[in-house]
Amino acid sequence: MNPSSLPPVPRRSAGCLWLWGFLAAPLLLLVVLAAGVASCFRLGSDARALRNELIKSSGVEWRQQIALNAGCLTLGAVRAGLSCVKLDPGARAALQSVRNAGVGVYQLPSGTPPPDRAAMLAAADTAMTARGWERVVGVIDGQDLVTVYMPGKDVSSHRVKCCVTVFDGSEMVLVSAQANLEPLVEYALNQPGLRAQARRLTQR
Amino acid sequence: MQTMIRYPLTIAVLVAGVGFNVLADPPPGQVDFGKIAPVPGGEFVEIQIKSNLLSLAAQVVEKQDPDAARLLRSVQLVHVNVVGLTDENRTEMEKRVRQIRHDLDAQGWEHNVVVQEKDGQDVGIYTKTRGGEALAGLAITVIEPKNEVVLINIVGDIRPEQVAALGEKLDIKPLKDVGAALKDAAPKK
Numbered sequence: 001m002n003p004s005s006l007p008p009v010p011r012r013s014a015g016c017l018w019l020w021g022f023l024a025a026p027l028l029l030l031v032v033l034a035a036g037v038a039s040c041f042r043l044g045s046d047a048r049a050l051r052n053e054l055i056k057s058s059g060v061e062w063r064q065q066i067a068l069n070a071g072c073l074t075l076g077a078v079r080a081g082l083s084c085v086k087l088d089p090g091a092r093a094a095l096q097s098v099r100n101a102g103v104g105v106y107q108l109p110s111g112t113p114p115p116d117r118a119a120m121l122a123a124a125d126t127a128m129t130a131r132g133w134e135r136v137v138g139v140i141d142g143q144d145l146v147t148v149y150m151p152g153k154d155v156s157s158h159r160v161k162c163c164v165t166v167f168d169g170s171e172m173v174l175v176s177a178q179a180n181l182e183p184l185v186e187y188a189l190n191q192p193g194l195r196a197q198a199r200r201l202t203q204r
Numbered sequence: 205m206q207t208m209i210r211y212p213l214t215i216a217v218l219v220a221g222v223g224f225n226v227l228a229d230p231p232p233g234q235v236d237f238g239k240i241a242p243v244p245g246g247e248f249v250e251i252q253i254k255s256n257l258l259s260l261a262a263q264v265v266e267k268q269d270p271d272a273a274r275l276l277r278s279v280q281l282v283h284v285n286v287v288g289l290t291d292e293n294r295t296e297m298e299k300r301v302r303q304i305r306h307d308l309d310a311q312g313w314e315h316n317v318v319v320q321e322k323d324g325q326d327v328g329i330y331t332k333t334r335g336g337e338a339l340a341g342l343a344i345t346v347i348e349p350k351n352e353v354v355l356i357n358i359v360g361d362i363r364p365e366q367v368a369a370l371g372e373k374l375d376i377k378p379l380k381d382v383g384a385a386l387k388d389a390a391p392k393k
Binding site: 116117118121122134135136137138139140141142150152153155156157160181182185186 | 241242243244246247248249250251252253254256257260263264265268
């Protein structure tokens with residue numbers, strides 16, 4: 001076949017591409033914005049896995065009261081926004097420490113029989129261990145269940161992650177956070193009296 | 205040819221390394237309390253602070269309090285178990301504690317303090333020494349027949365007088381109490 005007999009391929013002009021770009025940019029921005037907003041109401045993957053296992057193992061229906069998540073972009077924006085505002089030093093230290101935080105609150109409908117907390121703890125352990133987390137604290141006392149999980153590896157004061165669950169028999173609060181502890185600890189240790197107390201304890 | 209030899213050799217060394225790591229014995233001061241599961245209606249507390257968290261705590265206080273950091277770095281593991289006794293698990297838990305004590309005796313741990321109160325409370329404090337003065341491990345078993353069983357294991361390179369300070373640092377009450385007991389039991393200089 002003679003190549004010269006092929007129909008000419010239409011070439012898009014640069015102006016046309018600019019037009020497409022101009023039209024797509026707001027749409028893309030909107031999608032990114034929508035995803036960002038949606039992520040504010042969705043817990044992180046580890047916290048979601050923990051919540052799902054706790055709920056599944058309890059064998060009862062839970063009502064989600066709230067689920068909020070603030071990632072590094074949101075928290076960075078908050079930090080930048082509040083940088084000119086006069087804040088309590090403790091609050092500022094806390095704000096500087098937290099890199100990512102999520103909280104979920106779930107409630108049992110009234111009249112629901114109390115779920116088996118031992119089974120919930122065992123299921124949570126299985127789910128979190130599979131994801132490389134270790135249970136640091138587990139407490140079952142009366143109606144209460146408290147768990148604290150931290151990653152088994154890669155723990156440093158610059159990057160501490162933890163997942164905490166507190167269930168009081170009717171309401172379960174799940175908090176996950178990632179933080180750089182140094183600003184907070186520096187603030188705490190600079191409080192008058194605290195350093196002297198710490199020294200006294202080690203010299204006992 | 206050299207490459208053909210080198211790669212399998214490297215892989216063999218790596219596999220052996222992983223194997224040895226997996227099969228590596230736990231530190232001499234570590235005690236295996238076995239799997240303790242909570243029972244319905246019974247109290248259950250488990251705290252397990254490993255060396256990664258302890259060194260994190262040490263990192264955090266390093267600048268401000270080097271003594272505390274040194275203390276935290278000398279510990280590899282703090283494991284506390286409190287299990288409430290119910291009709292369902294009382295016999296099994298008491299039997300398990302006796303078995304743990306028997307195993308510790310058999311493994312050459314020193315049985316330092318035995319307290320058997322009139323109300324049936326039974327406390328055993330066992331130590332595994334490293335050299336003359338430091339402890340490689342500390343194990344405490346407490347049976348309170350009406351209430352609970354408490355099992356504590358601290359692993360590291362620790363001096364007895366540091367145990368109370370460690371309890372204060374980590375805010376673990378049984379450790380504070382044991383620290384005080386060890387201090388009282390220590391020979392006066």
